[in-house]
Amino acid sequence: MFFFHFGEYILLLKKVFKKPEKWKIYWREILHEMTEIGVGSVGLIIIISTFIGAVMTMQIAFQLVSDLIPNSVIGQINRDSNILELGPTISALVLMGKVGSSISSQIGSMRVTEQIDALEIMGINAAGYLILPKVIAGVIMVPALVTVAIFCALIGGLVGGSATGAVSPNDYILGIRDSFNGFTVAVAMVKAFVYGFFITSIPAYKGFFVRGGALEVGQAGTKAVVVGCIVILASDYLITAMML
């Protein structure tokens, strides 16, 4: 079963990356999808990452009660864990739920209402026209959203830590500036790029091959999110193992 789906997914990607019929039309779709995926999710990402940053700061402070450890370490740990793991991965899981289910149900509905058949009869590469703009928008906008998420998490940590007295603003800022390794940002961006690809392509695959009606479209959305989340976590492990 796994190999059947994997093979079908690869064959679909082969169709997706065929030369577009007209770049102008695809470009218009890419911009539309960038707005849908990026602008449409930025509010949610800001809220979630700000709270995660604030909570992380308080929990790190709670666990590091020692006169031997300077308080600035709280900022440092918060920074690295947000850049390396929480920013990219939590954002990706949230986006898989929001964007992934939307993509799967959109394409699935088009399949069951014969709109995909209509595209194919017109001589249009339906897989390319429907999926390629989403994948390109995903690999551009997810890294952008992850950048926003990391920034908001750091700000959230500053505000949350100061408001509760867990760490002073000076110590926190000193911590997030201390021994910064730029490579962690590169790791975060690689993760975000890969997640952006999976967040768009896996739900698109599930939607594209839906058979049946409304019930199956809903089930495909659920499966897309479940499979997508597992793939994100597995790729998180692999990228971390390879790059760190």
Place this chain on the structure above:
Amino acid sequence: MIEIKNISKSFGENTVLKNIDAVFEPGKVSLIIGGSGSGKSTLLKCIVGLHKPDEGQVFFDKQEFTKMDFEEKIPIRKEIGMLFQNSALFDSMTVEQNIVFTLDMFSEMSRKEKVERANFCLERVNLAGKNKLYPAELSGGMKKRVGIARAISMNPKYLFCDEPNSGLDPATAILIDELIQELTEEYQCTTIVVTHDMNSVMGIGEYIMFLYGGQKFWEGTNEDILRSDVQELNDFVFASPLMKAAREVIK
């Protein structure tokens, strides 16, 4: 002209079509009729290339469509217009965008020319001025007519209609039939209609193929049906008391 030779199609153990041959001529409305599950829509999908037949060939003006790959089929597909059972209009696009979509993809026409073409197609189906409406704002009959307008936007040589009258009131159904017949004569296109609407059968059936149990069971014209003594065909066409009475009157 479309010619099909020895078309067979199965889904797993279920054989849907068995060795079907037919010739569909240009300028004529050809109907494929049969009961539910007889394989009508599957045959249509095999002809347009949405299903790959297990055996047999489909020729569009002597060109063997079944052995072409996706790219080779594109020039023929550009000459195909298709009306789907549920219209299959793109939900996210307005009526005008639905009609100009193929022109956007495949023509080098200017924006003004495309809008003019869309207006012409909409006028042709009596929907002038509905350009900016979305499919969700249209009635079933209007959706079908927009589907026809989209199908004729590229001046099709081949027109396919999958149950164009399903879900329509009798008056609208007759309008759609008349429109299909007029367009077939106007564009001299090869038109294939899948239907089980008896008004269509008696009204526009210049060539009728009756499918039964996945096989071509009978072929002829709407006038031949009245004289037919094929039991399976009569059971299907004259199933209702009204049709039985009409047959007696005509006889």
